[in-house]
Amino acid sequence: xxxxGCSSDPVRENRRVAALVANFSRSPLQRNRLGESDAELVRxxxxxxxxxxxxxxxxxxxxxxxxxxxxxxGWMTVVVSASDLAAVGADPLGILLNQTLPTxxxxxxxxxxxxxxxxxxAACGLPPLGGDVNESDRLHVASTxxxxxxxxxxxxxxxxxxxxxxxxxxxxxxxxAFALQVLTRVPEVARVPYRPxxxxxxxxxxxxxxxxCMDTSDGVVATLDELMRRSRFGLQLEPxxxxxxxxxxxxxxxxxxxxxxxxxxxxxxxxxxxFSIPPxxxxxxxxxxxxxxxSILELGVARQEPGLQLADQxxxxxxxxxxxxxxxxxxxxxxDLYLSHLVALADPAI
Amino acid sequence: xxxxGCSSDPVRENRRVAALVANFSRSPLQRNRLGESDAELVRxxxxxxxxxxxxxxxxxxxxxxxxxxxxxxGWMTVVVSASDLAAVGADPLGILLNQTLPTxxxxxxxxxxxxxxxxxxAACGLPPLGGDVNESDRLHVASTxxxxxxxxxxxxxxxxxxxxxxxxxxxxxxxxAFALQVLTRVPEVARVPYRPxxxxxxxxxxxxxxxxCMDTSDGVVATLDELMRRSRFGLQLEPxxxxxxxxxxxxxxxxxxxxxxxxxxxxxxxxxxxFSIPPxxxxxxxxxxxxxxxSILELGVARQEPGLQLADQxxxxxxxxxxxxxxxxxxxxxxDLYLSHLVALADPAI
Numbered sequence: 001x002x003x004x005g006c007s008s009d010p011v012r013e014n015r016r017v018a019a020l021v022a023n024f025s026r027s028p029l030q031r032n033r034l035g036e037s038d039a040e041l042v043r044x045x046x047x048x049x050x051x052x053x054x055x056x057x058x059x060x061x062x063x064x065x066x067x068x069x070x071x072x073x074g075w076m077t078v079v080v081s082a083s084d085l086a087a088v089g090a091d092p093l094g095i096l097l098n099q100t101l102p103t104x105x106x107x108x109x110x111x112x113x114x115x116x117x118x119x120x121x122a123a124c125g126l127p128p129l130g131g132d133v134n135e136s137d138r139l140h141v142a143s144t145x146x147x148x149x150x151x152x153x154x155x156x157x158x159x160x161x162x163x164x165x166x167x168x169x170x171x172x173x174x175x176x177a178f179a180l181q182v183l184t185r186v187p188e189v190a191r192v193p194y195r196p197x198x199x200x201x202x203x204x205x206x207x208x209x210x211x212x213c214m215d216t217s218d219g220v221v222a223t224l225d226e227l228m229r230r231s232r233f234g235l236q237l238e239p240x241x242x243x244x245x246x247x248x249x250x251x252x253x254x255x256x257x258x259x260x261x262x263x264x265x266x267x268x269x270x271x272x273x274x275f276s277i278p279p280x281x282x283x284x285x286x287x288x289x290x291x292x293x294x295s296i297l298e299l300g301v302a303r304q305e306p307g308l309q310l311a312d313q314x315x316x317x318x319x320x321x322x323x324x325x326x327x328x329x330x331x332x333x334x335x336d337l338y339l340s341h342l343v344a345l346a347d348p349a350i
Numbered sequence: 351x352x353x354x355g356c357s358s359d360p361v362r363e364n365r366r367v368a369a370l371v372a373n374f375s376r377s378p379l380q381r382n383r384l385g386e387s388d389a390e391l392v393r394x395x396x397x398x399x400x401x402x403x404x405x406x407x408x409x410x411x412x413x414x415x416x417x418x419x420x421x422x423x424g425w426m427t428v429v430v431s432a433s434d435l436a437a438v439g440a441d442p443l444g445i446l447l448n449q450t451l452p453t454x455x456x457x458x459x460x461x462x463x464x465x466x467x468x469x470x471x472a473a474c475g476l477p478p479l480g481g482d483v484n485e486s487d488r489l490h491v492a493s494t495x496x497x498x499x500x501x502x503x504x505x506x507x508x509x510x511x512x513x514x515x516x517x518x519x520x521x522x523x524x525x526x527a528f529a530l531q532v533l534t535r536v537p538e539v540a541r542v543p544y545r546p547x548x549x550x551x552x553x554x555x556x557x558x559x560x561x562x563c564m565d566t567s568d569g570v571v572a573t574l575d576e577l578m579r580r581s582r583f584g585l586q587l588e589p590x591x592x593x594x595x596x597x598x599x600x601x602x603x604x605x606x607x608x609x610x611x612x613x614x615x616x617x618x619x620x621x622x623x624x625f626s627i628p629p630x631x632x633x634x635x636x637x638x639x640x641x642x643x644x645s646i647l648e649l650g651v652a653r654q655e656p657g658l659q660l661a662d663q664x665x666x667x668x669x670x671x672x673x674x675x676x677x678x679x680x681x682x683x684x685x686d687l688y689l690s691h692l693v694a695l696a697d698p699a700i
Binding site for chain 2: 016017020021023024025026027029030034040042044045046047049051053054055056057059060063091093094096097098099100110114115117118121122127128129130131132133134135136138140142144146148330
């Protein structure tokens with residue numbers, strides 16, 4: 001059950017990628033196994049550095065109509081890969097952009113998109129190095145972010161041990177709140193302010209302390225599921241863990257009646273980092289985080305007993321986290337059906 | 351006239367990219383200006399190395415129906431960026447793949463495509479490091495190749511001086527011969543064997559000698575035009591230069607009546623390298639190339655007088671090389687019209 005990135009992985013996407021690359025050989029210089037870190041880590045010969053490199057395309061979000069605003073599309077094109085650099089603790093070098101642009105775009109669309117790219121690059125401290133521009137009738141954007149990490153300091157998704165404390169770099173649920181607002185008829189509260197930033201500064205601090213790290217690009221539950229699967233541990237989310245919910249998500253939950261857990265379990269994340277700190281490094285880490293002005297939220301303590309447990313539901317439910325990851329909002333007939341499946345998987349005892 | 355990569359560049363694609371990135375800031379670590387090298391070159395802090403990194407998507411070739419065979423699509427996904435690493439003389443580290451895959455692909459299509467990727471990676475000595483897989487109803491593929499070059503040894507598109515000798519790493523015109531055969535009703539000769547290899551081994555040799563280098567991904571004429579524009583030199587292609595034409599291109603020219611020049615001027619290249627060697631390094635270079643078993647073809651000697659001159663046409667024509675690059679086979683009503691424009695631009699005196 002707790003194998004990741006192989007053909008018996010219960011997470012469909014992991015199985016899919018493992019099958020696709022089954023016959024590819026790996027570089028002897030590569031330090032991470034398949035899917036073991038948010039960015040690929042490759043030793044640079046003749047140096048004490050690892051190259052950290054990662055690529056991501058923004059496809060489903062555009063095609064589903066989740067990202068329509070060109071500025072947001074440009075912004076997210078940068079953040080999706082910048083955030084993976086943050087999660088391994090890389091010193092950023094820059095970013096490459098792939099833009100396949102339709103000729104018939106609305107006036108200003110292209111300019112707004114480039115402004116989004118430029119502003120996100122500036123916000124992440126990740127200069128655009130180059131890229132490739134193509135024409136098609138279909139918009140398609142992707143980026144590749146690159147940086148370096150001193151060998152031995154790179155963070156992976158594996159490495160958490162029972163007793164380690166799990167943290168989050170910021171409040172969660174904003175990505176799913178945004179998606180709900182855009183894609184459903186959830187009553188219009190104020191517009192959800194979705195413009196996530198890659199936590200590169202945080203990553204540079206964390207690499208000195210963390211035993212594992214991963215970003216919440218696919219939501220908090222998917223991230224916890226992957227971290228738990230990689231290192232075979234479990235976590236009990238205390239009721240107080242709802243402190244981690246972003247106020248906008250909390251507000252939307254109240255207005256819509258959708259359970260707060262759905263905002264952590266949905267697949268549209270907010271690009272915070274989830275990381276674990278060994279107990280012996282805790283106080284030193286807290287001091288360093290305070291000194292750096294980096295705020296953190298505690299999620300709980302890793303335990304031997306595997307799986308995620310929700311202490312705040314009457315049943316003390318164990319959500320089927322792999323099942324939740326295998327749910328696709330795209331494949332569900334509609335979003336209401338998706339949400340009802342999500343809620344059912346959150347508390348299989350019901 | 352001889353400005354490249356700025357708003358007054360006569361080459362439409364260069365202007366397009368320059369406008370798109372006009373407001374982007376550049377990294378102080380980046381060693382190349384916009385479009386000055388086939389791959390981006392960035393100093394890696396704390397080392398004597400430059401990072402060489404480049405990304406390319408295969409879009410128009412798939413959408414035009416030029417690449418239909420899934421094995422070839424996979425193969426070319428690797429070669430398009432691997433070749434750019436070769437052109438800067440990089441020691442390869444690896445490649446990342448972006449694959450946006452339709453769910454309804456024909457059985458075996460995905461497997462064949464992955465075999466193409468795997469085989470091209472092996473042929474180029476460029477291990478797959480990772481990537482990103484997405485779903486859409488539209489196939490979209492891209493890659494990012496990465497390597498390193500000792501600072502001071504990276505080759506750029508600029509740097510050729512009058513008196514330098516220009517060479518090609520292999521016979522040219524196969525890319526355009528392949529395109530003609532696939533896209534038009536040119537009489538079926540034997541199937542043109544198009545499976546270009548990135549010249550990474552050659553690049554490692556060339557970086558010790560060459561004053562400039564660029565790959566022929568967009569055809570020989572586009573490459574020469576860019577090299578001449580970057581360093582303000584000219585070149586007279588002697589009649590004997592048709593030695594550089596691939597036998598398959600020569601055969602197709604004979605059967606179809608299409609002028610041989612079109613096989614050098616069309617935009618679908620063969621991923622050879624064009625490079626210049628200063629006269630003082632010539633004999634040392636030839637000895638080293640012989641010792642390495644690398645065959646080269648001479649194109650001519652760079653001269654002060656700008657532009658490309660064809661000594662083998664009666665008029666001693668000066669083709670409008672920027673005009674040729676601005677011709678788009680996609681935008682022409684049909685390929686015959688494109689070819690007639692191409693021939694007219696090849697010899698404006700007619």
